[in-house]
Amino acid sequence: MRLDRRQRSRRRRHSNPDTSAQVAGIDLGSERHWVCAPGLGGGGREVVDFGATTPELVRMAEWLKDRKIESVAMESTGVYWIAPHEVLEKDFEVLLVDTRQLARVPGWNKKTDPDDCEWIQRLHSCGLLNGSFRPQEQVCMLRTLVRNKANLLAESADWVRRMQKSLDQMNVRVHRAVSDPNGVTGMAMVCAIAAGERDAGKLAPLRDRRCRKSQEEIAEQLSEHWREDHLFSLRQSLQMYDAIAERMTA
Template sequence: MCAPTQDRSGREVASFGATTAELLRMAEWLKARQVESVAMESTGVYWIAPHEVLEAQGLQLLLVDTRQLARVPGRDKKSDPTDCEWIQRLHSCGLLMGSFRPKEAVCMLRTLVRDKASLVAERSDWVRRMQKSLDQMNVRVHRAVSDIDGVTGMAILRAIAGGERDAQKLAKLRNRGCSKSKQEIAEQLSGHWRSDHVFSLQQGLKMYDAVQERIAAYEQEILRKLGEMERNEPYEPTAAPLQNANKARTIKNRGQEAKRQALYRMSGVDMTQIDALGVETVEVVLSEYGPDLSRFPTEKQFVSHVTLAPRVPKSGGKPVKKKKRNSASTRVAAALRMAALSLRHSQTALGA
């Protein structure tokens, strides 16, 4: 760590450990030198703990991309002491630009949403494993119903795991909204019921239920966190009803109306009114960026940061053919692309 000396006659370098006690001592050391703003490299995940501790102590943090440091000439040979002196020197001259990082409350919401997304992916994996067990027994539930984890599909799975083998009785579990008749469903539910596959199905169903329970816990915590982030500005207490009746019905059937209202009270804008933007998509956008986008002066800069802007390499004002850049898509970009994909065959202004 490099900072100006207490008499402001030069700069000094000090070393601190990685424990929380040492990080708090580092914060006191900086405050004793009247430091208000701190620049640090974004190296792996090692910057997160110091960043959060220093931010909690009231210091202004600037998270710097290491590529910016390499662009400025004049640095001596690379080492930790010389690096911190170089960062301090550039920061004192105002030559560093911080990476985007939302406020602490948004970061906490982001952690919950990302962890929930990991559980949702794990739940899908267990659905795939259950379907594999059914396929190995030649029980074609995926042919009988459109969604194996829908109302009818899960009712059939639970009955099979509970010992039911009669195809006609399994078909009676059909929800009235199913497009296929009981007879059509029963034709697909005759299997050989080998014991090892049945056991795998039972264990997969237990894991599915366990993950589903954890997801429900995350949903409750996300709603609680959104309640803490409600805006104090005057606005309508509830979001206006959706103009798209089918979309409103889908949100209601999924039990997402409470979260839709909570996201509206947190941001002050009901983004679900936009075609293709569902509650999950809005949740991802607001948890990654928050309701304040003032860090992006123009729409072009925001789209570029989301990695949705097309890159056309040019030389001499003319486009040139180059190998495609390997840039990782952000979570927001993936969610918006998925939303756009759902508009392909929709009868809306954006899907026309």
């Protein structure tokens, strides 16, 4: 297989005994991935770099197939490992290795990416690496959805705090009038204020029938000191809150 100019290969012989010859090591990066595998002729190791694009990853897999590789070890570097892992796991056993595991083995002295991938291959060939747990595809998809919803909930809570700050700056004490500012009663009042209602006597009847405080007590907490800049911030925060709520129910 012919390699382009950006790819470099070298062969080295080492005295370390190998327990498994058909293994490879990969050092991952944002732009280039360095791969070390046994040479075609069985003489030493060959180190080649590939790009991070999908066509380059496919070419990496073909390069490993040509050398009859059975197992591949790679560092769990940021999110760079995800795409190579998904491409290679179709044809090879893939070990996702914690970087700290590599550092605990005596003799590791990372200088360059080619040296690092060669060190990974040497340890893997001697059976000194353990792969991290990687759940099944359906579990990964479910985990992504759960994490996305958790992020949306955190963003939603942040916009609730911003709405409360805008109200506090106008001394509209919705959080004192009701126990839950983003509950049924609290959000009804906030929406009414954002829509233009300024009369505390008309805001208080929006209370839910299960609310403990009377309309008079609630109206007292809603005594206003309106300012257009804070009302603008309140409307903006409410729109963001509603947009996130819509995304969570989509």
